[in-house]
Amino acid sequence: MNKRFYITTAITAALGIAVIVAPTRAAMTTPTTPTSTSSSSNQSKSTSDNTKKSIPAASIVSTEDYDQPLPYHLKGGYVYTTSGLNKTLGSAKDFAKVTWYTYKRAVIDRSAQGKGNSVWYYIKSGSGKQNGWVWRGNLQDISEGTFDIAMKNSDYFKSDKLITMGDSITAGYDGYETLDSGYPTWLARYLNVKVDNAAYNGAFLCDAGDMSTPGDLTTTVNDTNFAKYNVATIAYGTNDYGHTDSTIDQIKNTLDTNIKKMKAENKNLIIYGILPITRYDNNQNSDDVTGQGGYTMNELRSAEAEVYQQNDVPYLNWQDVDPNLITDANHIDRFNDGRLHPAAKTYQLMARDIAKFMIDNFPKDQIKKTTSTKKTTSKTTTTKKTTSTKPATDY
DSSP: OOHHHHHHHHHHHHTTOOOOOOHHHHTTSOOOOOSSHHHHHHHHHHHHHHHHHTOOOOEEEEEEEOSSOOEEEEOSSEEESSTTOOSEEEETTTTTTBOEEEEEEEEEEOGGGTOOEEEEEEEEETTSSOEEEEEGGGEEETTSTTOOOOOTTGGGGTTOEEEEEESHHHHTBOSSSBOSOSHHHHHHHHTTOEEEEOOOTTOOSSOOGGGOOTTSHHHHHHHOOGGGOSEEEEEOOHHHHHHOOOOHHHHHHHHHHHHHHHHHHOTTOEEEEEOOOOOEETTEEOTTSOOTTSOOHHHHHHHHHHHHHHTTOOEEOHHHHOTTSSOTTTHHHHBTTSSSSBOHHHHHHHHHHHHHHHHHTSOGGGOOOOHHHHHOOOHHHHHHHHHHHSOOOBO
16 A cells, blocks of 8 residues: 555545545555444454455365265365365255265365365265365265164164165175175165165075075075064075076075065064166176076066065066166166176165165054154144154255
8 A cells, every 4th residue: 555545544534534445455454443333343344254255275285086986974064165175165064964975085285274284075965966175084984973864754664673685786896896885874874774784796596506605595594583683675686697597487486485484484574675777798788688597687577576476575676666777878877887786876876766665665554653643643743743854865
């Protein structure tokens, strides 16, 4: 500021003449002594606002992109809009029910803000509506902590224990490694239930001879005490189609025998069947392609569905429940290996479909009578309470 400006200001102030200064120039001057309380308050607020807006930006030292985004939730702190870390998008409380996926890891230099280097992640919400930067210490795996995204009417499963049985898709394998965030992990969150995942990579529905695994359906059923569980899911068949000469009749007989054994051990056990998803061997849709056993994937699904129907077991057919989950157009992106094994984000989508299917097909005669239902005579009040305590997540 030049000397002429100060002289002009002093003369005009003495004469009682208002001085009008441009906002940018005013921000550079030291405020003069206020003449009234309101003036003091306004100038203090202006100074405070200017201070907040002038936080220096941090700078990126190095970055690393991720081939596959993995899911997390926020356990604290803030999401920042840019890598400059000088403007917040919101706090962990604001995004309490949002799933975040990590796309980039960066070392950021915050010396301009009075701090040192630290590791940050560029994240996007599952819905894609929000994105920003978060310190690594504020991210927590979705299987940990108190990430409450339970669905409406998930209280049907209150205090229940669920066992999931199946092959690599139920195990959470993505074609390269077994993830902690397979669909059984998400079911534990969406249904607010304890889940034991008994799935095994490469498992078969039928006896596969030398290729048999400890996770095959018959072995798993024989090794499990179903009296300890309230709910069970069965998801087998894709390996039988792709790697064995098991016939359709063998598929049906083995599935039927094991369902009956499970029910004999626990007459109140709730069982859900999950039919195999489409696979793309040699980049070809397998639905109408004949496999080693002499049947197509569609014929395999029909055979399993017939057995489930005969045993009064509700079954999820992806082609009915979510026909757009895996398609010829999106399978390269939805499968992490482009062929069969879902990516982390696809596992979350699968879990949402499965959880909703399980809620919608929960046996009406086993719906638990809650304390609030017994004491409340107003149906409207009960409905409102259930809805408010079971909000949906932002994918």
